[in-house]
Amino acid sequence: MPGKAIIIGATSGIGRSLAVELHNRGYIVGATGRRNQRLKELQDELGDRLYIQTMDVSHTENAIKQLKRITDQMNGLDIIVLNAGISRSGEGTTRKTDLKVVDINIRGFANLTSFCFEQFEKQGHGHLVGISSIASLFGWGRTPVYNASKSFVNTYLQGYRQKANHSDANITITNILPGFVRSEMTENKKNMFWVSSAKKAATQIADAIEAKKDKAYVTKRWRLIAWLIKLIPEKIWNRM
Template sequence: MTKSWFITGTSSGFGRIMTERLLERGDRVAATVRRPEVLDDLRDKYGDRLWVARLDVTDATAVHRVVGEAFAAFGTIDVVVNNAGYGVFAAVEEATDEQVRQVVETNLLGSIWVIRAALPHLRAQHGGRILQVSTAGGQTTYPNFGYYHASKWGIEGFCETVAQEIAPFGIGLTIAEPGASATGFGPGLATAPIMPEYDATPAGDVRRALADGSFPLVNDPEKIAAAMIGIADGPEAPLRVPLGEDTFRDVRASLVARLENHDAHRAIAHSVPIN
C-alpha cells in the first residue's frame, strides 16, 4: 500500500537515501531541506509524489508552518522521520558557544519542534508513526562528541516519554540508532581549533583515528536506510532499534557498565528513605 512520508534533512545521507528508495517504490515524500534545489533531479523524475520545502528545523515557527503545509498537501502522512542533524567534533573546551548552541538547537530542539508540530495532525488522523534518527551515541559516548551526545541523549529521553504519551492515540514512535557509516556526516562535522593539552588524551586518540582512517565506518548506509523503512513499515513500533554491530556492541557494553555501577550503590540508595 502506498504511504506518505515527511522527512527532514533530505539533502544527503540517510534522508536522501530514504527519499530515493521510497519514491522508487511508489510512495509519496514530503522532503525538507535547507536548499530545495538539491532535490531538483528527484522532483523532475517523480513529479508531485515529491513535495519539497525549505526548512531550518531550529526555527520553531517555520517547523509548525511547513509541517502543516505538508499534511495539507498530502491529506495524511503515515510516517514522520526526524533525520536532520548537525555535529561538532571537538573536546568540550574546544568548541565555540555558537557550535554548542547549533548542535542542541538542531538535534534536540529541532526534533522536538517537528514532533510537537506533527502530533496534532497524527492524532486527528487517528494514527501514524514517528521515526527518530539517533545514533549509538544516544546511549553510549566517545571522546570529542560530547555536545552531539548531549543532544542525542536528550532527544532519546524526550522520545521515550513521548512514546508513552501517544500510544493511546495509535501513534507509534521508534528511535533508530545507526552505527558508524560513510554517509558524509563525518567529513561534514564542524571542528574547532585544537588545544594541545588534549593531544595525549582519549580525545587526541580519537582525533588521530578519524584523521588516519583507522576509525572504522563499518556499516552500509543503504542497508541502514532500508532497515529504517522496514521498521516504519512493520506492524509494531519498537522503542529502540540498534542498526550496526558497533551500535549493538557499544550500547550493550555501556548498559552493562551502567547497571553494574547502579547495583554497586544499592546500599546508599536504600539508606536515604524516610524511616
C-alpha cells in the first residue's frame, strides 16, 4: 500500500512533478517550499491527500519545526524526499553566491537528513531519498560550489546508508542522480543534451523509490555518462 511521503522543495521542477506523480500513485503527499502561493496552487490541483507547508531549508531550526508540523497533519511519515536546492543565488558576488548555495544544498540538506534518520530509527522504519546530480561526479569551473554541494550529498548519503545497515530499524537510503531536466533551474542553460521533462524524471524517481534502490540515474542513460566521467584522467579534466 502507498504510504506517506513528504517532498522538500516541491514548488517547481522535479519536486512538483514528483508530488503529482506520487499523489497519482495513491500516496498521501506533503509538499514544502518557500513559495506559498505555488504550494496553494498545487493543493488546489491535487485536492485530497495533499498537505502543504511553507519552508526555507536554510533556516534550520524553523525547518525542523515546519517538518514536524506537516508530519503531524499527515499523521506520520514513511518517505522523505530531500529535493530543495539551488545552483546559484543571484546575489552578485561569488562569495555570497557560494555561501548561499552551501546554506541550502549542504546545511539545509544535512539538517533534515540527520533529523529524519533519527525519527525513522525511533519509529522503526523509513525511506530517505536525496536528490543529487550528475554534476556531483566532477568539479566544474562555471559552477564549482553547486557541483561540490551535490558531491557532499553523495558521500553523506553513502555514510547514512552504511549507518542504516547497522541499525535495528528498517531504513532505506536512496540517492537520485538526475542529468539535465527541463526546469526553472536549467531554463537559461545552453548546450544541454538528453534533456528530460520533469514529468518523465518524476516517473523514474518514483519507480526507484518504490524499488527501494540505493542509487538511480535519471534518466537511465546518464549511467553511461557517469561511467565515461570516471575514465577521464584528472590532468585532462583540469584543462577542459
